Amino acid sequence: MIISRGDIVYKRLQEEDIELLRKWRNSKDISRTMIYRENITREMQKKWFDSINNKYNLYFIIEYKEKKIGLINGKDIDWEKMSMETGVFYWDKSILKSHIPIICSLIFGEIGVRVFRLTAFAKIRKDNANARRFNKLLGFEVYKDIDPEYQLYKMNIDSYTKRSKVIMKAFNILLPKGKTNFLLEKKDYDCGIAQMIEKNMPEIILNNSENTDKGKMFYF
Numbered sequence: 001m002i003i004s005r006g007d008i009v010y011k012r013l014q015e016e017d018i019e020l021l022r023k024w025r026n027s028k029d030i031s032r033t034m035i036y037r038e039n040i041t042r043e044m045q046k047k048w049f050d051s052i053n054n055k056y057n058l059y060f061i062i063e064y065k066e067k068k069i070g071l072i073n074g075k076d077i078d079w080e081k082m083s084m085e086t087g088v089f090y091w092d093k094s095i096l097k098s099h100i101p102i103i104c105s106l107i108f109g110e111i112g113v114r115v116f117r118l119t120a121f122a123k124i125r126k127d128n129a130n131a132r133r134f135n136k137l138l139g140f141e142v143y144k145d146i147d148p149e150y151q152l153y154k155m156n157i158d159s160y161t162k163r164s165k166v167i168m169k170a171f172n173i174l175l176p177k178g179k180t181n182f183l184l185e186k187k188d189y190d191c192g193i194a195q196m197i198e199k200n201m202p203e204i205i206l207n208n209s210e211n212t213d214k215g216k217m218f219y220f
Contacts, residue, residue, distance in 0.1 A: 001193075002183040002214075003060070005107050008100075010060035010072065012188070017061055018049045021071060024091035033089070033128060035150070055079075055193035062090075062104055069095055072108055074118070079196050083119040084112065105138055107180060109160065113139075115220060116200050119156040126151055139163035185215040 001012040013021070022045040024030055031037045040048075052059060052075065059073040070090035077084040088105065090096060112118045122140055124131045126149060135153050139162065143154035188194035194216075198206065201218070209218045 001058070001060075001185060001188045003107070003111065003180065004183075005180045006178065007065045008103055008107060009063040009066075010108075011063065012185075013049070013053075013059040013061055013071070015046075015049060015053075017068075018045050020068065021045070021061075024089075027091065030089050030091065033125060033131070035123065054191055055196050058084075058193070062088075064092075064095060064100055067092065069100070070104075072104060074108075074112055074120070077118070077196075079200065081119075082117060082200070083121065086112070086120045086122050101134070102137075105134075109138055109155070111180070111182070111220065113155060113157060113160045115202065115205065116197075117157050119154065122153045122155075123150050124153055125149055137163075137166075180220040182218040182220060183212075183215050184218070188215070 001010075003010040019042070022040055022042070025034075026040055056077045056079075057073070057075045058077070059071060059075070061068055062070045062072055069092035070088065072086075072088040074084040074086050086108070088101075088108075090101060095101065109120070113120060120140070121143065122135055123146060124135060126132075132151075132153075135155075138155065139160040140153040140155040141159050143152045146152050184194040184197065188197075205218055205220060209216055211217075
């Protein structure tokens, strides 16, 4: 699965990328923001990848101008209740104070919440002021306290719509002109997630697709 808009490209996580991901996930700057902070071994990483390489999880390597800069995900997708847990982190520090993180989240939010009407949840450390501020900007609202350290935030189509004027203004200013390309590849059909995506895709988008030599392409 490949999603692209201008210079931003999401590529569904593949096994050949998990060592790169493990390297950055174990780094001090990133691990300290996570629930699990212990060192992750090769064996642990492979076992984790095998557990999420299915129709209930979408993990994407984010590329900007063909450079891998981070990871964004929708995990534990419940296709009956239409919900998922989201998360993102960047290892390329050069983009952190730029507009790139907000663009990446806007594209992901538009697809997950507006197009597929999924309710998104995010676990955020209470002492992570930047993450809390960033997610509120996107439309997340505090849902409940998980424990003394974490809060669960929630965003659905209603809370997203409340922020729609701000979000669409950001879209129009920051996003490159053109459409978002959404490619489903053979391996996506093999694991079953492509079928779930097509089943829940609005008819207007289903009818605006074409078969290519790389897979089935949709345009948003």
